[in-house]
Amino acid sequence: MIRTETFLTHLPLHHESKMILVFRTLSYLATLMILACVGRATATELALHEGDNNPLAEGWATYRTFNNVITGPVTNDLGLGIDAWKVDDNGSSSGEGLYGQPLASQDILNAMNRGWKLSTKLRVVDATATGLGNGAVGVGFKTEGEFFSMAFGIEGDGSPLVHFYGTPIVVDLDDLDSGYHLYELVYSPSAGNADLFVDGQERYSDFPGVSGALVAPNVYFGSFAVDGAGHGNYSEVKFEVVPEPSSFVLAAITILSLAFYGWRRRKSQ
Numbered sequence: 001m002i003r004t005e006t007f008l009t010h011l012p013l014h015h016e017s018k019m020i021l022v023f024r025t026l027s028y029l030a031t032l033m034i035l036a037c038v039g040r041a042t043a044t045e046l047a048l049h050e051g052d053n054n055p056l057a058e059g060w061a062t063y064r065t066f067n068n069v070i071t072g073p074v075t076n077d078l079g080l081g082i083d084a085w086k087v088d089d090n091g092s093s094s095g096e097g098l099y100g101q102p103l104a105s106q107d108i109l110n111a112m113n114r115g116w117k118l119s120t121k122l123r124v125v126d127a128t129a130t131g132l133g134n135g136a137v138g139v140g141f142k143t144e145g146e147f148f149s150m151a152f153g154i155e156g157d158g159s160p161l162v163h164f165y166g167t168p169i170v171v172d173l174d175d176l177d178s179g180y181h182l183y184e185l186v187y188s189p190s191a192g193n194a195d196l197f198v199d200g201q202e203r204y205s206d207f208p209g210v211s212g213a214l215v216a217p218n219v220y221f222g223s224f225a226v227d228g229a230g231h232g233n234y235s236e237v238k239f240e241v242v243p244e245p246s247s248f249v250l251a252a253i254t255i256l257s258l259a260f261y262g263w264r265r266r267k268s269q
Helices: 004-009 018-040 105-114 247-268
Strands: 044-050 061-063 069-077 082-089 097-102 116-127 138-142 146-154 160-163 170-172 181-188 193-198 201-207 218-223 230-241
Touching: 044 097, 044 105, 044 218, 069 230, 082 097, 082 116, 082 218, 105 116, 105 230, 116 138, 116 146, 138 230, 146 181, 146 230, 218 230
Parallel strands: none
Antiparallel strands: 044 230, 061 097, 069 082, 082 230, 097 218, 116 181, 116 230, 138 146, 138 218, 146 160, 160 170, 181 193, 193 201
């Protein structure tokens, strides 16, 4: 970290007036204020499932029938030290089972205006119709008119795939093993679409979502499939909204702008 006295000591004082020194000092202090605030800024977390906790105890609600859908805790899965909650859809014609976290209208509006991230760390144990995924293992975010979701399948060699539910888009992940992976769907309000990241690497860009999905505005995970079968172990499901800039940051930016303007004006005289 740069010490204030060191910064001031090395200013070229012989060629600057006291006013220029004031402007440059203000600029330096404003920059420190911005960096301090950015370092502390965290996203607004609107939905969270962790480990082998029962989602109902975490504030999630159940949707659909859960007929022939087996759920329960998984401890130390595969001996990896990872705990999870399983949702195992056996493929009954009425066997959907979803956990949902209701969102207020203002939360949805903030998410679409600021940007959001839907993420899950899971292992796809099995899934039928693996060429396209089938929605029996998935997570999603539904607004009033759009649905952004990731359905997960598994290839013959055990590698996972991601299917954007309601579309023909499939992202094959042949270089990954059959274990746990972190999947993130990151929405940009300026672009109006979302990008897919897997284990921190971008795998698909510019997914616009789909319209007309038959679910209420919520964050979901579990089985969306009516006829398909699939088993997923969910170690984490999270939905976050980009934070709004604080008044402290805005004030710092104003100070920095004024300092730069003053320095430029003095220099031009």
